[in-house]
Amino acid sequence: MLDWKGWIEVAKNWSRLKSNTHRVLAMNRRNLHLIYPNNPRRFFPQADDKIYTKEIMEKAGVPVPKTHRVYRYFYQLESLESDFEGVKDFVIKPAHGKQGGGIRVISERQGNDWVEVSGERHTTEDIKAHIYDIIFGIYSFDLHDQALIEERLIQHEEVNWLSPGGLADIRVILLKGKPVMAMTRLPTKASHGKANLHQGALGVGIDMATGRTIRAIHHGREVFHHPDTGREVVGAVLPYWSEVLSVARRAAEAVDLGYLGVDISLTPQGPSLLEINARPGLEIQNANLTGIMERLAEPAEGLFEY
Amino acid sequence: MRLFTASPNQRRTVYFSLVAFLVFFPLGIMAYKLFVLDYPLAGLIPAVSYSTDVTMQVTGHGDDMMLRTYLPRSDFRQTVTEEANASGAFTLTFENDGLNRVGVWRGERVTGTHTLHYTYTAQGTHVRYVIPDHLEIPQVYPAGLKEYLASEEGVPVSDPLIAQTTAQLFPKGKPTILEAVTTIHRFLQDQFANRDFSGYTDALTALKLREASCNGKSRLFVALARKMNLPARLVGGVVMESGSKRTSHQWVEVYVNGHWVPFDTINNHYMELPANFLTLYYGDQVLFRHSTNVNFQYHFNMNKRLVPKREVQNKLRDSVLNIFNLYDVFQRIGISANLLKIILMIPFGALVVVIFRNVVGMETFGTFLPALIASAARETGLVWGLLAFFTIILVCSFVRRALDWLHLLHSPKMGIMLTLVVLIILGLTVLGVNLSLFDLAHVSLFPIAIMAITAERFAIMEAEQGLGKAMKIMLATLVVITACYVVMDSLFLQSLVLAFQELLLVLIALNLWLGKWVGMRLTEFLRFRYLILRGEEVK
Numbered sequence: 001m002l003d004w005k006g007w008i009e010v011a012k013n014w015s016r017l018k019s020n021t022h023r024v025l026a027m028n029r030r031n032l033h034l035i036y037p038n039n040p041r042r043f044f045p046q047a048d049d050k051i052y053t054k055e056i057m058e059k060a061g062v063p064v065p066k067t068h069r070v071y072r073y074f075y076q077l078e079s080l081e082s083d084f085e086g087v088k089d090f091v092i093k094p095a096h097g098k099q100g101g102g103i104r105v106i107s108e109r110q111g112n113d114w115v116e117v118s119g120e121r122h123t124t125e126d127i128k129a130h131i132y133d134i135i136f137g138i139y140s141f142d143l144h145d146q147a148l149i150e151e152r153l154i155q156h157e158e159v160n161w162l163s164p165g166g167l168a169d170i171r172v173i174l175l176k177g178k179p180v181m182a183m184t185r186l187p188t189k190a191s192h193g194k195a196n197l198h199q200g201a202l203g204v205g206i207d208m209a210t211g212r213t214i215r216a217i218h219h220g221r222e223v224f225h226h227p228d229t230g231r232e233v234v235g236a237v238l239p240y241w242s243e244v245l246s247v248a249r250r251a252a253e254a255v256d257l258g259y260l261g262v263d264i265s266l267t268p269q270g271p272s273l274l275e276i277n278a279r280p281g282l283e284i285q286n287a288n289l290t291g292i293m294e295r296l297a298e299p300a301e302g303l304f305e306y
Numbered sequence: 307m308r309l310f311t312a313s314p315n316q317r318r319t320v321y322f323s324l325v326a327f328l329v330f331f332p333l334g335i336m337a338y339k340l341f342v343l344d345y346p347l348a349g350l351i352p353a354v355s356y357s358t359d360v361t362m363q364v365t366g367h368g369d370d371m372m373l374r375t376y377l378p379r380s381d382f383r384q385t386v387t388e389e390a391n392a393s394g395a396f397t398l399t400f401e402n403d404g405l406n407r408v409g410v411w412r413g414e415r416v417t418g419t420h421t422l423h424y425t426y427t428a429q430g431t432h433v434r435y436v437i438p439d440h441l442e443i444p445q446v447y448p449a450g451l452k453e454y455l456a457s458e459e460g461v462p463v464s465d466p467l468i469a470q471t472t473a474q475l476f477p478k479g480k481p482t483i484l485e486a487v488t489t490i491h492r493f494l495q496d497q498f499a500n501r502d503f504s505g506y507t508d509a510l511t512a513l514k515l516r517e518a519s520c521n522g523k524s525r526l527f528v529a530l531a532r533k534m535n536l537p538a539r540l541v542g543g544v545v546m547e548s549g550s551k552r553t554s555h556q557w558v559e560v561y562v563n564g565h566w567v568p569f570d571t572i573n574n575h576y577m578e579l580p581a582n583f584l585t586l587y588y589g590d591q592v593l594f595r596h597s598t599n600v601n602f603q604y605h606f607n608m609n610k611r612l613v614p615k616r617e618v619q620n621k622l623r624d625s626v627l628n629i630f631n632l633y634d635v636f637q638r639i640g641i642s643a644n645l646l647k648i649i650l651m652i653p654f655g656a657l658v659v660v661i662f663r664n665v666v667g668m669e670t671f672g673t674f675l676p677a678l679i680a681s682a683a684r685e686t687g688l689v690w691g692l693l694a695f696f697t698i699i700l701v702c703s704f705v706r707r708a709l710d711w712l713h714l715l716h717s718p719k720m721g722i723m724l725t726l727v728v729l730i731i732l733g734l735t736v737l738g739v740n741l742s743l744f745d746l747a748h749v750s751l752f753p754i755a756i757m758a759i760t761a762e763r764f765a766i767m768e769a770e771q772g773l774g775k776a777m778k779i780m781l782a783t784l785v786v787i788t789a790c791y792v793v794m795d796s797l798f799l800q801s802l803v804l805a806f807q808e809l810l811l812v813l814i815a816l817n818l819w820l821g822k823w824v825g826m827r828l829t830e831f832l833r834f835r836y837l838i839l840r841g842e843e844v845k
């Protein structure tokens with residue numbers, strides 16, 4: 001917003017920008033024409049509650065990370081020591097977390113301590129306190145929440161080459177069961193290993209037919225290389241691409257949300273669904289340099305404009 | 307559960323009918339008020355008032371101290387409201403001195419320099435008199451007017467020089483009242499030079515020099531009028547105008563047939579007085595008196611303020627629409643009209659916020675927070691309001707991070723934040739009073755709970771997305787608060803909505819329209835500019 005050079009460009013190209021807005025799906029139209037008619041409010045928990053999402057997906061046979069345990073109440077934390085016996089690595093997630101908040105990825109055990117992927121060491125008491133915070137609702141803005149302990153996914157080695165700094169995910173946007181657009185998000189040091197574009201992860205647009213990466217953006221600017229490794233991220237072909245799209249389709253079929261974003265990770269065994277989003281963001285268009293409106297065959301039904 | 311279903315066509319019909327109703331129904335009521343009830347459009351033009359701060363500075367050397375000055379009174383011509391005193395260790399008492407009201411400040415064993423403030427808001431009206439030309443000067447007056455005919459210090463009515471002058475001015479002897487006051491006014495206005503001299507000039511000196519400042523001219527006017535058997539008195543006051551001034555002013559009133567008619571021979575106000583003349587006292591007085599050796603300094607700081615007129619509302623009383631007369635309703639339960647005005651303006655602030663979010667595309671803290679802060683900032687003024695808001699949010703979010711480190715549960719933590727907001731607000735109020743920043747002191751009207759929640763959001767955003775992002779949204783919030791303030795402070799809108807409260811329905815219609823608007827937000831042009839222009843040259 002304080003990008004004054006950008007504003008000058010906007011001003012200079014105003015008439016051409018104005019006449020080509022139909023390409024882009026912008027926020028007002030996304031809400032009014034895609035989310036409200038396709039995602040009735042009562043089905044939002046299917047996406048917002050990660051435990052519920054996993055239940056639905058498991059029933060529909062969509063691959064998801066294995067759940068070790070769910071902590072719903074404070075008293076359940078008493079058995080934490082024994083619950084984690086024999087467990088080497090795991091992920092803690094708040095069921096209602098937003099934008100990756102409250103997620104801890106534990107990669108190994110050293111003596112009595114747990115080591116996070118970042119290298120940070122935690123005692124069992126620290127882990128307990130974190131789960132306590134989650135249940136209390138720190139990461140879900142005042143809701144009593146549940147803490148989900150699940151299997152830590154190992155990344156497919158080709159994806160790991162692109163994204164050694166953390167678990168990359170593939171976001172596929174679907175409308176009425178049909179994949180519309182996709183990108184993969186590669187964590188960076190700046191994003192603290194999180195696949196979150198706002199925090200500095202790379203957004204990489206994907207050719208829907210082939211799974212080839214076509215364009216990358218970092219903080220909204222086009223790049224070609226990973227800022228941490230210097231490796232080229234454009235032109236790579238993602239493994240298991242047709243399986244990724246098929247998992248995304250099956251996930252979309254399993255829920256009652258007509259317009260959604262499906263987040264998938266690639267393991268050596270194939271795609272695994274991380275979560276779904278009932279209000280998928282718009283930055284995917286910049287990663288692909290293509291507007292979502294250009295991909296929608298017909299205008300959304302049942303709407304009127306003035 | 308679905309409450310009701312509808313086809314797109316039905317929905318469209320309901321939507322358009324609703325918008326049409328919400329536009330045309332209020333317009334109908336407005337037309338009724340304007341053409342049937344005959345609302346005066348002039349009533350929509352705001353009235354002028356001046357918030358005045360009388361600042362007095364003294365330096366003590368360990369002795370008891372006394373200061374006194376005349377304070378204005380409300381009368382048929384001027385209204386004085388919102389009086390407030392801030393005098394630190396000095397105690398204020400009010401005394402009556404004939405027609406005048408005196409403020410007396412006393413301090414015991416005062417050392418060092420002290421600044422005293424007495425503030426009020428004054429609103430005047432322009433008055434003009436007409437004296438019938440046949441009216442004779444009466445031979446006798448009621449006993450109560452005797453003092454206004456007598457000689458006094460500086461006004462030697464019986465001096466031969468005064469008699470000689472009236473003889474020259476009225477060679478034919480007995481003029482009518484109108485002839486007498488007109489001749490004296492023109493004599494002083496046209497034949498005496500105005501001098502910008504703040505010292506004391508008596509009537510005879512003024513007469514001999516043929517030049518004088520306001521007090522000399524006024525004394526001579528009084529002396530000549532009294533000599534002609536017209537009761538007359540000096541009036542002291544200030545000419546209200548924005549800015550800081552140290553000069554007071556004097557003019558004259560002549561008693562005619564039960565009325566005191568004003569004359570000002572410095573500014574040539576003949577039987578009239580402008581709205582910005584504020585009367586402080588009657589008689590030949592000194593505006594400020596004080597103990598000796600205190601290095602007394604004073605000035606008047608005045609700010610012009612516009613206030614909406616309420617006269618139009620009175621038209622409503624006699625009509626069928628009177629049940630909607632919010633003024634009467636609010637008055638009956640003792641809630642000030644000022645609060646009514648604030649409430650009526652909040653939907654306008656909300657509309658500004660909606661436009662900034664959905665049309666401009668600026669993200670702010672809290673959906674309607676900017677409108678609420680802007681309405682609270684009415685009392686502090688915009689600059690102090692923004693500063694106070696910024697300070698409170700920053701300090702609280704900093705403390706929240708410290709509390710985070712302690713690992714506290716959420717609700718008790720929010721309890722601490724809320725208490726902290728209260729403490730900061732109290733601190734700013736005390737600071738404001740002590741530094742004589744009275745506007746800042748009104749920060750206590752800020753919505754406390756909302757401030758605490760905003761500080762929490764700021765802290766979360768800072769932790770999750772960095773200080774840069776949080777500051778960006780803070781800046782956007784300040785911008786939207788400013789925009790809300792400007793709109794909500796618009797006297798034209800205030801006057802309009804006070805007279806036509808049905809306009810709020812039009813605001814609903816506007817929101818309905820914005821609620822169906824799917825255009826690109828302004829910031830999205832920035833965000834997607836390369837995508838939209840891809841393959842083309844970007845200039």
